[in-house]
Amino acid sequence: DAKTTQPPSMDCAEGRAANLPCNHSTISGNEYVYWYRQIHSQGPQYIIHGLKNNETNEMASLIITEDRKSSTLILPHATLRDTAVYYCIVRVDSSYKLIFGSGTRLLVRP
């Protein structure tokens, strides 16, 4: 599975958009980009995933660059409850595995 690189920490103001970047320059054609988040001491929560098109659901939007070497998770109106560690994971189509990297610790400020 391709490796991902994320900034270790970010912060944003409550009510503003949070844009979390992820670099996956070695991604191959059959690998999907997944995002999970983990609020302190809870289980990881699925957010969104995509292959090459941009995706949106009720939680977030996922923007994948045309060359698929990077992506951005967008939380359009961050709240204090969005404070968590956000994991970007690249997952090969045939794999059971979710290989979590170090993630980005997002702090939403009041």
Added chain:
Amino acid sequence: DTEVTQTPKHLVMGMTNKKSLKCEQHMGHRAMYWYKQKAKKPPELMFVYSYEKLSINESVPSRFSPECPNSSLLNLHLHALQPEDSALYLCASSRLPGGATDTQYFGPGTRLTVL
């Protein structure tokens, strides 16, 4: 509904004890997973069950013994653990085993402390 439940929430055990962790889902999922998460580290896969059969063991020591009695239940039996096994143990399930579009849903975890 994407709920995976785990019991107990917290467990403290001695190195000579035998205990079990339980995981349950009623989403009709046919794949279930155990992950281990040490403090300040990301989760790491331990076991995968596919259609109630063990399909992946990530070289986990035999003091951890998984069991899948039916499609809704997953147990992790613990025996002769070491203090370094103290961690958050996470269960997950997915609709069908394998495939990058098969989303895994996690339970809240069991916080295990080995004294």
